[in-house]
Amino acid sequence: MSFWELIVSLLGQGLVITLLTTVLAAILALVLGFIGGLMRLSKNKFIRFIVAIYVEVFRGTSLLVQLFWIYFVLPMFGLRMSALTAAVLAIGLNYGAYTSEVVRSGIQSVDEGQTEASIALNFTRVQRMRRIIIPQAFIMMLPNLGNQLIELFKSTSLVALITLTDLTYQANVLNATTLQTTQIFTALLVIYFVIAWPMTKGMKMLERKMTEGRM
Amino acid sequence: MSEPIVRYNNVTKYFDDLQVLDGIDFEIQPGEKVALIGPSGSGKTTFARLLMTLEEITDGTIEVEGDYLWHEQDDNGDLKPASTDHLRKVRSNIGMVFQHFHLFPHMTVLENVMEAPVTVQGRDKKEAKKSAEDMLDKVGLLDKADTYPAQLSGGQKQRVAIARALVMDPKVLIFDEPTSALDPELVGEVLDVIKDIADQGDTSILLITHEMDFAKEVADRIAFFDGGKIIEDGPPSEILYNPQAPRLKEFLERFMNTQSSPE
Numbered sequence: 215m216s217f218w219e220l221i222v223s224l225l226g227q228g229l230v231i232t233l234l235t236t237v238l239a240a241i242l243a244l245v246l247g248f249i250g251g252l253m254r255l256s257k258n259k260f261i262r263f264i265v266a267i268y269v270e271v272f273r274g275t276s277l278l279v280q281l282f283w284i285y286f287v288l289p290m291f292g293l294r295m296s297a298l299t300a301a302v303l304a305i306g307l308n309y310g311a312y313t314s315e316v317v318r319s320g321i322q323s324v325d326e327g328q329t330e331a332s333i334a335l336n337f338t339r340v341q342r343m344r345r346i347i348i349p350q351a352f353i354m355m356l357p358n359l360g361n362q363l364i365e366l367f368k369s370t371s372l373v374a375l376i377t378l379t380d381l382t383y384q385a386n387v388l389n390a391t392t393l394q395t396t397q398i399f400t401a402l403l404v405i406y407f408v409i410a411w412p413m414t415k416g417m418k419m420l421e422r423k424m425t426e427g428r429m
Numbered sequence: 430m431s432e433p434i435v436r437y438n439n440v441t442k443y444f445d446d447l448q449v450l451d452g453i454d455f456e457i458q459p460g461e462k463v464a465l466i467g468p469s470g471s472g473k474t475t476f477a478r479l480l481m482t483l484e485e486i487t488d489g490t491i492e493v494e495g496d497y498l499w500h501e502q503d504d505n506g507d508l509k510p511a512s513t514d515h516l517r518k519v520r521s522n523i524g525m526v527f528q529h530f531h532l533f534p535h536m537t538v539l540e541n542v543m544e545a546p547v548t549v550q551g552r553d554k555k556e557a558k559k560s561a562e563d564m565l566d567k568v569g570l571l572d573k574a575d576t577y578p579a580q581l582s583g584g585q586k587q588r589v590a591i592a593r594a595l596v597m598d599p600k601v602l603i604f605d606e607p608t609s610a611l612d613p614e615l616v617g618e619v620l621d622v623i624k625d626i627a628d629q630g631d632t633s634i635l636l637i638t639h640e641m642d643f644a645k646e647v648a649d650r651i652a653f654f655d656g657g658k659i660i661e662d663g664p665p666s667e668i669l670y671n672p673q674a675p676r677l678k679e680f681l682e683r684f685m686n687t688q689s690s691p692e
């Protein structure tokens with residue numbers, strides 16, 4: 215195998231892991247964010263309190279420390295998991311905390327009149343949320359959610375530190391074995407950028423498409 | 430006499446320490462069109478919002494077709510606060526058109542009108558679409574069915590809002606200053622639609638308005654609100670041309686002086 219073939223093959227494998235981690239963690243973050251955001255708006259004080267703790271803990275400590283804790287500390291309590299599972303869990307929980315704030319403020323930014331019109335039309339609370347409030351809130355959340363997705367994608371490079379063989383991990387291995395530092399880390403930079411950039415553009419397009427003529 | 434469709438019994442409303450409604454008794458008969466007039470801040474909106482269940486009642490009761498709106502009777506016949514299901518059941522008789530329309534901006538005009546029949550009443554989509562289109566035709570906006578509210582004028586928005594409320598077939602329809610947010614040249618088209626509904630339907634109407642000429646034209650009865658009370662209540666001719674209460678005389682005089690009649 216030639217030098218370049220080796221680079222492409224290893225970085226390619228790493229890229230697959232990076233994208234897999236991104237997609238799974240983003241799904242987890244979105245689900246947790248919506249559940250957390252809705253719970254944050256609950257009438258029940260205790261439910262709001264639980265979410266507040268979750269959000270503060272995960273915003274108040276760094277993602278790297280959370281990764282270490284989940285991968286290296288939880289096994290001591292008998293909770294052993296693969297590096298991929300730990301990575302998805304840590305990133306999903308971390309970004310879920312931020313997303314819940316985005317969801318909460320998005321829902322709160324929907325005009326009170328929308329709730330009143332829904333009550334006047336006799337919607338139940340759940341129908342109102344599902345059909346009227348969340349669809350409008352979602353459009354307002356899109357720019358923030360888009361930014362978070364890109365932040366999340368870039369933050370996956372940290373998972374190399376818990377031995378997950380992602381793009382950054384493979385680049386490190388290649389660097390150590392070939393010592394072609396400039397080429398390898400430049401390739402790494404370019405790959406991250408080439409993925410993040412269309413993501414930004416894609417989110418902008420989605421935003422435009424969803425608001426066109428409506429808002 | 431038939432049973433009233435709406436009856437307020439000694440209804441009182443406080444916002445914290447501020448008393449806004451002061452022991453109001455009031456009835457609306459089936460099919461009756463009642464206009465509420467009175468100075469700003471006198472409690473008209475709050476009075477109507479209690480019926481739409483947008484504000485909670487502090488004291489007294491409201492009945493809709495003989496059912497308590499805010500209360501339920503337990504086995505001993507004592508009143509307790511209504512459950513959500515009970516509230517929804519009684520509320521289904523009431524509809525409301527707001528000053529600021531509150532159309533759903535993420536839905537087309539047709540979807541705005543179809544949404545509640547499908548989601549709330551569980552009606553068949555095709556059939557609901559048909560009724561929605563009929564309703565849009567009635568308010569003269571069938572050609573706008575596929576546009577979004579943001580592209581409509583204020584008058585058109587309010588006509589869609591009226592169609593959206595009407596399609597639910599309420600027994601009582603509340604209008605809270607339906608033309609106050611509109612440019613003067615758009616008021617007429619909305620009043621025409623309300624007039625049509627008043628003339629055709631057996632829907633009871635509760636209309637809060639500052640348009641005295643219009644109130645006279647559509648209402649069977651006008652009630653004058655002041656300081657959280659209904660001070661005077663009677664046929665338009667009596668209220669407008671033979672007012673008794675000094676506060677009402679004052680209100681009408683001030684009104685005639687500041688507002689130029691559109692006729």
Ligand SMILES: Nc1ncnc2c1ncn2[C@@H]1O[C@H](COP(=O)(O)OP(=O)(O)O)[C@@H](O)[C@H]1O
Nearest residue numbers: 444447449467468469470471472473474475476
């Ligand atoms: N949500 C509220 N909280 C506190 N005070 C309110 C609220 N809504 C209305 N009020 C007060 O109640 C009084 C009656 O208001 P309203 O019913 O809107 O009168 P009107 O429609 O006749 O102008 C006013 O003094 C108003 O400031």
Ligand SMILES: [Mg+2]
Nearest residue numbers: 473474475606
């Ligand atoms: Mg008012």
